[in-house]
Amino acid sequence: MRTTRTIRALTTSAALALAVGAFAAAPAFADGTPSGGHVLLNARLVGSMPAPDSPVVAGINPGAAPWVNGPSRVRVRQGGNITVQIRGLVIPPPRGTGVNPIASVVATLVCGQQAAASTAPFALSAAGDGSTRDVIAVPRHCDDPVVLIQPAGNRAVYIASTTEDKRSHAGHGN
Incomplete structure (x- = not known):
């Protein structure tokens, strides 16, 4: 007993x-995730076009050359975890050679037309492929989140973003 x-x-x-x-x-x-919080942004990246076809975002201009890319995505969590996968981001002929001329880039989170935080620089191959997983400081309130891909050596421009531009994206592979 x-x-x-x-x-x-x-x-x-x-x-x-x-x-x-x-x-x-x-x-x-x-929220169903082990870390990083709710998904703030999960979107495809689109190569930029010279203004006015791509918008000025948070005072940052699109690059002066047209950029195209293959399937590319970015995900940002409220806790700051950011994952970026870029495929085939290049300047196509006739303005370019179809090769990426930029060795490294950063991903910058913009909240409500204010650049909030950037990743550490990460490599972009000649074929325009690159990826990173990083942690950035996400503001407590991030309205209208956008991610810009910027040359690490020139933060005054962006070459890809999660914004829609004025051209049709059909046939661009993204």
Whole structure:
């Protein structure tokens, strides 16, 4: 009889400990993600065109050459985790050679027409391929989030973004 009570008490204690642990961990996983918070932005990247076809964003001009790209995406979480995958970001002929001339870029988060934070520079191959996973400082309130891809050596322009420009994107592979 004494063994049965001991086992029952241990089983009840273990179940209670598991329940308390689950409730304590619930806020960390409330949005279904283990870290980084809610998804703030999950969008495709589009190569920029010279103004006025691509907009000025937060006082940052589109590059002077037309850029095209293959399937490219960016995801930013409220907690600051940012993932960028760029494929085939190049200047096409006749203005370019179809090769990317920029060795490294940064991804800059813009919130409500204000540049908020940038990733560390990351490599972009001659074929226009590159990726990064980084953590940036996301403002508590980020209205109308946009991500710009900028040459690491020239933050006055962007060469790709998550904004829509005035041209049709059909046939650009993104």
